[in-house]
Amino acid sequence: MRLQPAGHILGSAYVEFEAEHAGSKRRVVFSGDLGAPYTPLLPAPQSPLAADIVVIESTYGDRTHESRKNRRERLQALCEHAFGNGGCLLVPAFSIGRTQELLYELEDIIHRNASRPAAAGLAWRELDIIVDSPLAADFTRGYRNLAPHWDAEARKRVDSGRHPLAFEQLTTVADHAAHLKMVDRLARSGRPAIVIAASGMCAGGRIVNYLKAMLGDPRHDVLFCGYQAAGTPGRAIQTYGPRGGHVDLDGQRFQIRAAIHTLGGYSAHADQKDLLNFIGRMRSPPSQVRIVHGDDAAKHTLAGLLRQRHPAMEVVIP
Structure with a gap:
């Protein structure tokens, strides 16, 4: 298991871990609360290199913040x-x-x-x-x-x-x-x-x-x-x-x-663009994304955009 800076509050992290299942290893990422890249005081979160499954938040999956x-x-x-x-x-x-x-x-x-x-x-x-x-x-x-x-x-x-x-x-x-x-x-x-x-x-x-x-x-x-x-x-x-x-x-x-x-833009959460970039900037994108922690509209909007950008990816709203 590895913890990586999430940029949500000072010390927050997202979690990467590898687990063996049915004789094969899978890399799973739990985003937790992701921060926006230009949040004052905090270094911006960086996407993981690869994952098989990503569980991602969607608080602002249907909107973007002000500059x-x-x-x-x-x-x-x-x-x-x-x-x-x-x-x-x-x-x-x-x-x-x-x-x-x-x-x-x-x-x-x-x-x-x-x-x-x-x-x-x-x-x-x-x-x-x-x-x-x-x-x-x-x-x-x-x-x-x-x-x-x-x-x-x-x-x-x-x-x-x-x-x-x-x-x-x-x-x-x-x-x-x-x-x-x-x-x-x-x-x-x-x-x-x-x-x-x-x-x-x-x-x-x-x-x-x-x-x-x-x-x-x-x-x-x-x-x-x-x-x-x-x-x-x-x-x-x-x-x-x-x-x-x-x-x-x-x-x-x-x-x-x-x-x-x-006043928009002061949320500690990543916005729609940031969430899409968290997935899109991975060198080896996941085969499955599970969308959690957001209102229904935010979840479904983010899911639709991910399916549009990554047709081969399974996008699930549990």
């Missing part, structure tokens, strides 16, 4: 739009991977635009960026400690004296009492800030208290930059928020008056 440059520009534009209303930008994000990628991108935006206004009377270098998640703070420290395993671009930033995950504008919130004070202060103050808090799908965690306090206030904005599964509060806010609908949180109903945005 990294476009998503950074859109992130900056969304921030500046949100701050123009005198409110906060709430970003539900998973503690591992997504939070660190967002911090990396925000440090770059601040570096490029330090003296430019993020809002009236507030320069980018004075903007508060708040990580309100003990787990995210712990993993961010872990990412910093593992800087030798970052990709070449991130190591170059460090060598130039920058600190992509520990910059001056960054504040972390530790205990629960400090969290409640932060929610109250930001809900009342009208001072622009970016709040990154778990959970990524709003199904729990500290982001829920921010949403309860701010969803009903049109000064504030919510930015989704990751997949929202059906049945989660995040999906409900994403779907019904733009229509002025409501969402149920902890058994209570909250009207959505905050602006709701979705």
Whole structure:
């Protein structure tokens, strides 16, 4: 068995193994969660040389992500739009991977635009960026400690004296009492800030208290930059928020008056093109591909494209 970098989060891997069956050896690959090739901080995953069977994820089997440059520009534009209303930008994000990628991108935006206004009377270098998640703070420290395993671009930033995950504008919130004070202060103050808090799908965690306090206030904005599964509060806010609908949180109903945005390209998962390349770039492609871990539409779209590109390949949706 061999583990190869998957580029999903720092340290994630896909699995290759050889197994003997009926007197013959077969090489099987389990992709696990594959990362996108231009994910900040992480080296891009490389396809295996060969396999007989590949079990591959399909989270984004039916769509492609925005380019990294476009998503950074859109992130900056969304921030500046949100701050123009005198409110906060709430970003539900998973503690591992997504939070660190967002911090990396925000440090770059601040570096490029330090003296430019993020809002009236507030320069980018004075903007508060708040990580309100003990787990995210712990993993961010872990990412910093593992800087030798970052990709070449991130190591170059460090060598130039920058600190992509520990910059001056960054504040972390530790205990629960400090969290409640932060929610109250930001809900009342009208001072622009970016709040990154778990959970990524709003199904729990500290982001829920921010949403309860701010969803009903049109000064504030919510930015989704990751997949929202059906049945989660995040999906409900994403779907019904733009229509002025409501969402149920902890058994209570909250009207959505905050602006709701979705920014593609920040998913930690490979997109359709990346998944096809993972198979297509193998020197000896598999005779069978099994497609798992995705919505039905994503699975079937990816299966159709694989059958079209590789007519001799058996493509199975278990």
